[in-house]
Amino acid sequence: MDFDRIPLLGVERTPLLYLANLSKYLGGPEIYMKREDMNGCIGLAGNKLRKLEYLLADAVNKKCDVVVTTGGLQSNHCRATAAAARRVGLKPVLVLIGEPEEPLKGNLLLDNLMGAEFVFGNDYDLMDQLLEETVENLKKKGHSPYVIPLGASNGLGTIGFISAAKEMSVQLEENNVQPTWQVVTTGSAGTYTGVLLGSSIPDTLGISVVASTSEIKDRIKSLAVETCQLTGVELDISDFEKKIKVDDTYLGEGYGIATDEGVKAIKLLAEKEGILLDPTYTSKAMAGLIDYIKRGIINAGDKVVFWHTGGQIGLFTSSLPGQRLNT
Numbered sequence: 001m002d003f004d005r006i007p008l009l010g011v012e013r014t015p016l017l018y019l020a021n022l023s024k025y026l027g028g029p030e031i032y033m034k035r036e037d038m039n040g041c042i043g044l045a046g047n048k049l050r051k052l053e054y055l056l057a058d059a060v061n062k063k064c065d066v067v068v069t070t071g072g073l074q075s076n077h078c079r080a081t082a083a084a085a086r087r088v089g090l091k092p093v094l095v096l097i098g099e100p101e102e103p104l105k106g107n108l109l110l111d112n113l114m115g116a117e118f119v120f121g122n123d124y125d126l127m128d129q130l131l132e133e134t135v136e137n138l139k140k141k142g143h144s145p146y147v148i149p150l151g152a153s154n155g156l157g158t159i160g161f162i163s164a165a166k167e168m169s170v171q172l173e174e175n176n177v178q179p180t181w182q183v184v185t186t187g188s189a190g191t192y193t194g195v196l197l198g199s200s201i202p203d204t205l206g207i208s209v210v211a212s213t214s215e216i217k218d219r220i221k222s223l224a225v226e227t228c229q230l231t232g233v234e235l236d237i238s239d240f241e242k243k244i245k246v247d248d249t250y251l252g253e254g255y256g257i258a259t260d261e262g263v264k265a266i267k268l269l270a271e272k273e274g275i276l277l278d279p280t281y282t283s284k285a286m287a288g289l290i291d292y293i294k295r296g297i298i299n300a301g302d303k304v305v306f307w308h309t310g311g312q313i314g315l316f317t318s319s320l321p322g323q324r325l326n327t
């Protein structure tokens with residue numbers, strides 16, 4: 001089944017890079033990187049644009065005039081949604097949890113530049129309620145709001161990452177590379193679910209940066225069911241369940257709190273490859289990959305693709321533990 005899509009990436013395909021220095025340093029497995037952080041035609045990119053291409057096409061088809069979504073104060077998803085909404089001529093309304101401080105920084109600064117309307121709350125448990133109230137208020141004012149769920153992770157959004165996985169399969173074939181593993185960070189789980197549904201790489205490891213392994217696995221299962229119902233693809237759920245590999249070991253103290261191992265991974269990638277990871281998502285996933293290699297679960301004979309999902313704006317808003325000037 002075909003779904004309408006508004007191209008937002010600004011590139012035909014995101015690059016697939018071989019990380020020669022990192023591979024050598026880590027003792028053997030060939031490591032490749034799919035650069036979803038480089039789809040930066042608008043709003044500084046990242047993984048959310050893949051999902052928003054489908055969701056905003058739906059918003060336009062439904063003749064909505066505002067796009068409402070939610071996240072933390074420094075949400076990459078909200079910033080990408082604000083940019084994408086502006087690009088298609090819609091107004092972004094963001095329900096953000098946290099207390100804003102001036103001067104504005106990072107994603108919140110960018111949201112503000114893009115003229116997003118803000119509704120602030122201070123309790124994650126009341127986020128859905130606040131979102132509903134905001135939608136009702138917009139309707140009362142005569143608007144037709146389109147609601148995008150947390151992380152843009154619903155069935156339609158997940159289709160974006162099925163296409164990204166298929167795009168990568170072609171790149172791998174062109175380069176004659178057959179990976180044995182792929183590693184991706186996971187939060188609201190649409191990225192992982194799409195990547196798993198769309199590719200045939202034997203092992204897909206999701207490093208959770210938000211919740212426990214079992215919670216994330218449940219999200220992935222229900223998203224896969226929703227996505228396959230939407231696309232009309234038959235899903236053997238018990239077979240699919242066996243393929244889900246999620247690890248919450250690298251989460252540390254919690255969502256949005258950088259870990260020492262993650263910061264070491266940021267430094268390693270910057271020094272070996274000149275590539276910047278982010279403190280909340282990709283650094284923890286890279287810390288997981290490095291540890292899997294150290295423990296021999298991924299070994300010298302393997303070929304691994306690491307999905308870089310973006311988020312580097314977080315480098316400028318967090319204080320990273322243990323960092324000193326090089327001397």
Ligand SMILES: Cc1ncc(COP(=O)(O)O)c(C=O)c1O
Nearest residue numbers: 076187188189190191309310311
């Ligand atoms: C930079 C970055 N990487 C990864 C993710 C996680 O993707 P998903 O929510 O689809 O699991 C997010 C989600 O906000 C993100 O901002």
